[in-house]
Amino acid sequence: MxxxxxxxxxxxxxxxxxxxATSGSNASAFHDRDVRVSVTPRPDCCxxxxxxxxxxxxxxxxxxxxxxxxxxxxxxDWDGYGAVQIQEQVAQKALLVLVDVMENDAPAPNVVPLSxxxxxxxxxxxxxxxxxxxxxxxxxxxxxxEDGSELESEGQVSRSYDxxxxxxxxxx
Amino acid sequence: xxxxxxxxxxxPDEERLFRRIHLTHVVEGDGGKSEVSSAAFRDTELSVxxxxxxxxxxxxxxxxxxxxxxxxxxxxxxGVCRRNGQxxxxxxxxxxxxxGYAFGKKSKSIQRTLRDAAGWIVPGEAPSWxxxxxxxxxxxxxxxxxGELD
Numbered sequence: 001m002x003x004x005x006x007x008x009x010x011x012x013x014x015x016x017x018x019x020x021a022t023s024g025s026n027a028s029a030f031h032d033r034d035v036r037v038s039v040t041p042r043p044d045c046c047x048x049x050x051x052x053x054x055x056x057x058x059x060x061x062x063x064x065x066x067x068x069x070x071x072x073x074x075x076x077d078w079d080g081y082g083a084v085q086i087q088e089q090v091a092q093k094a095l096l097v098l099v100d101v102m103e104n105d106a107p108a109p110n111v112v113p114l115s116x117x118x119x120x121x122x123x124x125x126x127x128x129x130x131x132x133x134x135x136x137x138x139x140x141x142x143x144x145x146e147d148g149s150e151l152e153s154e155g156q157v158s159r160s161y162d163x164x165x166x167x168x169x170x171x172x
Numbered sequence: 173x174x175x176x177x178x179x180x181x182x183x184p185d186e187e188r189l190f191r192r193i194h195l196t197h198v199v200e201g202d203g204g205k206s207e208v209s210s211a212a213f214r215d216t217e218l219s220v221x222x223x224x225x226x227x228x229x230x231x232x233x234x235x236x237x238x239x240x241x242x243x244x245x246x247x248x249x250x251g252v253c254r255r256n257g258q259x260x261x262x263x264x265x266x267x268x269x270x271x272g273y274a275f276g277k278k279s280k281s282i283q284r285t286l287r288d289a290a291g292w293i294v295p296g297e298a299p300s301w302x303x304x305x306x307x308x309x310x311x312x313x314x315x316x317x318x319g320e321l322d
Contacts, residue, residue, distance in 0.1 A: 070314040071196070079194045080240045081219045082173070110199035112209045120211045124201040131210060131280065143210075143280035154280050 011065045011095060060108035064098060064121075067111035074113060083115035087136055094119045094134045097157060101164045107171055125171045132157060132164070142167075173217060174263040177275040182224075183260050185251025189220035189274060190236045190293065193244040196313055198304045206301045208246070208290070210283035218274040218286075222262060223247075225270035233293050239267070242311055245294040248274075252289045256282045 068091045076085050098109070098121065109121035109132075117136035123129065127147040134140045142160060144167045145152040157164065193212050201207030221236045237243055250260045258276040265271045278286070292298055308315030 067314060112199060112211050113196050114211055115215055122199060122209060124207045152281060
């Protein structure tokens with residue numbers, strides 16, 4: 001297994017604040033970037049024999065962080081068509097948005113590089129596709145469509161968190 | 173990269189344009205299938221190899237991968253690009269005399285249309301996700317299962 005130098009301190013689960021309820025988003029997870037996982041004893045999660053509370057880190061988080069780290073290792077001109085290296089700040093921005101819009105039980109996205117140094121995350125499940133694009137120098141956008149249907153929807157991420165959350169819920 | 177783009181009428185609509193696909197742009201789709209990301213068709217100046225130029229030089233489509241043997245190869249008809257607002261023209265460069273472009277702004281919908289219209293050349297049919305995942309892992313550009321992560 002490859003060993004990576006942690007080039008992006010922000011891309012760790014240490015910045016993730018656990019959610020105990022599954023109905024809300026992770027919007028609070030990054031409000032304070034110095035916050036580390038805090039364990040809050042709750043009666044309903046402390047009945048295990050160990051009497052310890054493991055914070056619930058979403059299953060999608062580690063694979064997504066790993067994918068982002070993989071992309072950050074790509075060299076300049078990784079596609080042979082003149083692509084630039086993936087920008088760390090774009091990776092951070094993408095992770096922040098994902099933490100905001102994804103439920104703990106959401107499926108992990110595919111993470112792909114953009115030739116301008118940006119990142120795109122995307123899901124293709126059950127005939128439904130969602131792409132969230134994080135260009136290097138433009139506002140993030142999303143695009144949702146369903147196979148065999150004329151239904152498609154796109155817009156800016158910043159104005160559409162509710163819609164994106166609903167689309168991701170549709171992918172489960 | 174060309175600076176003066178023009179649509180070349182000598183490139184017929186049925187001519188195939190060959191586009192290399194980097195493995196990072198092949199992702200997991202439904203039911204164990206792989207899916208090519210629309211990101212592979214996103215560039216405003218989408219670099220391609222022109223089939224006509226390659227044929228005239230006696231080159232097979234697969235020769236587009238000569239300098240990039242780990243990439244995959246797809247083709248798309250020039251007419252499909254044109255019907256989606258793209259300008260198709262030549263842009264020969266020293267390292268690739270058959271280099272050309274499909275130039276134009278590509279909305280997400282157009283990226284998807286171009287991706288869906290593209291056909292596989294190498295490999296000859298859509299690879300399985302497992303094949304892609306293992307190849308990515310071999311090349312050190314991802315492909316780990318969640319349980320294998322640090």
